[in-house]
Amino acid sequence: MAIQLDKINYSYSVGSAYEVHALRDINLTIEDGQFIGIIGHTGSGKSTLIQHMNGLIRATSGNIYYNGEDIYAQDYDMRSLRSKVGLVFQYPEHQLFETTIFDDVCYGPKNQGLSKDEAGLRAFEALKSVGLKEELYYQSPFDLSGGQKRRVAIAGVLAMRPEVLILDEPTAGLDPKGRDEILALISKMHKERKITIILVSHSMEDVAEYVERIIVMNHGQVMFDDVPHEVFRHYKELEKISLAAPQVTYLMHELREKGLPVDVNATTIEEAKSEIMKVLGKKTC
Ligand SMILES: Nc1ncnc2c1ncn2[C@@H]1O[C@H](COP(=O)(O)OP(=O)(O)OP(=O)(O)O)[C@@H](O)[C@H]1O
Numbered sequence: 001m002a003i004q005l006d007k008i009n010y011s012y013s014v015g016s017a018y019e020v021h022a023l024r025d026i027n028l029t030i031e032d033g034q035f036i037g038i039i040g041h042t043g044s045g046k047s048t049l050i051q052h053m054n055g056l057i058r059a060t061s062g063n064i065y066y067n068g069e070d071i072y073a074q075d076y077d078m079r080s081l082r083s084k085v086g087l088v089f090q091y092p093e094h095q096l097f098e099t100t101i102f103d104d105v106c107y108g109p110k111n112q113g114l115s116k117d118e119a120g121l122r123a124f125e126a127l128k129s130v131g132l133k134e135e136l137y138y139q140s141p142f143d144l145s146g147g148q149k150r151r152v153a154i155a156g157v158l159a160m161r162p163e164v165l166i167l168d169e170p171t172a173g174l175d176p177k178g179r180d181e182i183l184a185l186i187s188k189m190h191k192e193r194k195i196t197i198i199l200v201s202h203s204m205e206d207v208a209e210y211v212e213r214i215i216v217m218n219h220g221q222v223m224f225d226d227v228p229h230e231v232f233r234h235y236k237e238l239e240k241i242s243l244a245a246p247q248v249t250y251l252m253h254e255l256r257e258k259g260l261p262v263d264v265n266a267t268t269i270e271e272a273k274s275e276i277m278k279v280l281g282k283k284t285c
């Protein structure tokens with residue numbers, strides 16, 4: 001049951017001339033262990049939404065429950081929620097600040113109240129799982145490449161052993177190789193650790209390959225919330241809000257329009273390949 005949002009509304013700068021109604025009547029249940037993509041164009045409310053999930057932003061109205069407990073209850077331990085629901089911000093490398101990579105990753109667990117040794121063990125484990133070479137651990141985080149810095153930032157959150165990991169645009173600004181590596185890493189963490197992952201992106205291509213559920217945000221509202229192929233079925237509506245479906249969706253529709261009776265629900269290149277080969281009566285290699 002993990003996280004439940006019940007009629008969440010949020011406005012920035014309430015009462016001022018700059019008031020923005022950023023979230024409107026959001027009802028969502030994030031189940032344990034799911035791998036979810038949150039998609040939407042700029043300003044649709046993605047970052048505002050996820051910051052509600054770990055209590056960083058408090059809703060203007062509505063309720064949020066974590067494992068059934070009301071996070072807005074007076075005696076609720078918000079600090080512990082922040083370590084159970086780990087949030088990796090957009091451009092997290094801007095928040096690296098310690099002199100060594102290792103110290104930086106220790107910061108979260110130390111803040112949780114763990115001893116120096118325990119925090120060190122957690123940091124070691126987290127850095128290992130993001131695939132950073134050991135010889136780099138005691139170097140400055142500022143000398144790393146963009147992709148490596150992002151791994152360190154992810155390790156910093158993983159070291160707190162969160163139950164839910166939320167990543168806000170983790171591939172923004174990376175080259176295609178860096179992007180693929182980070183997405184593969186996130187997918188591996190989901191498979192191995194079985195933690196709930198929420199991946200915010202404005203690229204369908206990025207999420208189509210990995211997630212099992214897509215939440216599409218538009219003007220502060222949930223427009224679609226379904227398995228990828230159901231969401232991509234609405235590709236014409238997605239285009240209207242400047243979101244394209246993955247190229248595979250277009251290809252399959254085009255093939256079908258041209259008379260090849262393929263199932264248009266393939267969402268990844270692999271699925272498309274085996275569907276086309278099946279229809280053509282050929283075996284995939
Ligand atoms: N600190 C703020 N003060 C005032 N308005 C804000 C603030 N942060 C966001 N907004 C507004 O709230 C709305 C939702 O913004 P949000 O950052 O959640 O969108 P987003 O989907 O994450 O966008 P992006 O893809 O650009 O990251 C937008 O209209 C935005 O201008």
Ligand SMILES: [Mg+2]
Pocket residue numbers: 046047048090168
């Ligand atoms: Mg954002």
